[in-house]
Amino acid sequence: MQNLTGYNSAMVTTASTTASPTSSPKVSFKAQMLLAREDAIIQAVNRLLADKGFDAMTVDQVAADVGIAKASLYKHFPSKEDLAAAAMVSVMQRAQAFLDTLPAEASAIEKLRTVVQWTMGLKLAGEMPSLPSQNSSLRTALMGNKAYMDGLMDVSDRLGAWIEAAQAQGDINPKLPAIAVLYTFYARACDPVLEFLKMSELHSHEEIIALVMSTCFDGLNARPA
């Protein structure tokens, strides 16, 4: 996890400099090579986690997918749990970047709805890692990963603020604890209803998202006329 933190900060650094690798000093070039490879690893892990889940994903498959030897993988990430954690950090960063794109003039409920839609789109596109909520070693690794926890806290804080604002504005039921609303949003990222409806092949992804958005915000009850 020290590796992760270091590389992440390195990523920010190189991104703020010139884009041409040849104009950079040798260490920066090598660092970019390293980053590119680690990014390829993380993307492979992301795909495999979305496809098969943490337990069914094997490190051999990751290595084969990336096209490097397994031992090389372990030079980058010290354990399978760290691989999964890196993938979670990656999606958390994508989430943070997406939150940044939301227009400031939008209402809290509009932003929340957009985020939930985006999350479900990620899941339907097979880009959302699925981790077992009960694996203890994985939980430990995640909770010990500063980059992940920082990202999770940041996202939760921003969503939490919008939830409370939406409740104050009468858009979200104020009787619900904000934390329960937050959990309900997070749960959309691993909602089996999405998988089931996708497997049934009766609806397009857009229709599935619209359906689950409706059940999530409007509920199953018939709306009053």
Place this chain on the structure above:
Amino acid sequence: MQNLTGYNSAMVTTASTTASPTSSPKVSFKAQMLLAREDAIIQAVNRLLADKGFDAMTVDQVAADVGIAKASLYKHFPSKEDLAAAAMVSVMQRAQAFLDTLPAEASAIEKLRTVVQWTMGLKLAGEMPSLPSQNSSLRTALMGNKAYMDGLMDVSDRLGAWIEAAQAQGDINPKLPAIAVLYTFYARACDPVLEFLKMSELHSHEEIIALVMSTCFDGLNARPA
């Protein structure tokens, strides 16, 4: 699975005869011993599946929990997948029995709400097996298990009929496909929101169920005055 089917029908048979084992012929007594042991196995599997999930559950733990040797376990159930399938058959039977207790005079929406509440109570009580939705070998075993599939079909048919009735009576949003409503109900049995709220220890089980019932049927939106 031939074992399962046979034993299940044997269970029905013995249950319809006298309750006293001593008045039964010797074969029936032995069959009852067998059934009792298998029931103990299934209960242990049920607990472990609810606690740790399918992947983290080991056959050694099941054997230790029941207090028999692992090889003996394999005389009853030919594989780990079959163990899980037996547990699922068990809960499906409990569900069918619960459906039978619902008063005929209750409305469809009342029955549905009661069933969803019961399901979430089972989950909170740690009696709901949690299976990975992506494990292919497990899926194969389940789909090949006649007792499970029959139970699933029966439950789905009865719930489906109530859903359509509730939609016709204006209690459930008629614009939602009935199958999507059914999936949404089933998903309550493995809703991570239940776990999260339980772990937070801020609410009693009854409060948690009331919360999720509200978000499920009323949605997150503020209700119109």
Place this chain on the structure above:
DNA sequence: GTCTATAATCAGATAGAC
């Protein structure tokens, strides 16, 4: 840092005596 080859472990399943 990357590789080949190999350790070390764990878990599902089985052999064979009783």
Place this chain on the structure above:
DNA sequence: GTCTATCTGATTATAGAC
């Protein structure tokens, strides 16, 4: 049917050459 002891394969992780 139940047991002890074992097999078998898969998987995480590492040693050591280049």
